[in-house]
Amino acid sequence: NRIPSSIVAALTHDIFINGCQFGFEIEGPQDTEVGRLYPDSPLVLLSHCLDAYLSNGVEPAAR
Structure with a gap:
């Protein structure tokens, strides 16, 4: 089964350009x-x- 390239492109855009993997809740102690991992970056x-x-x-300049 192959995934159409348009779906791959859409998911890649959402993850890497729109940042959908950013801003979620931290749920557990782990x-x-x-x-916190990279405080100077x-x-x-x-x-x-x-x-x-x-x-x-x-x-780009750091914001």
Whole structure:
């Protein structure tokens, strides 16, 4: 069984561009917010990286 490429593209866009894997509730003691794992690294969305790449390849500033 093959999954149509349009479905794969839609899911990939939702996950990596829209950030559907972001902002959910931390439910248990074993769950950790990514900000606690990497406190010195700012959150940079993939869409910001793509925008920077498309506009002369300059890395985005930390927000």
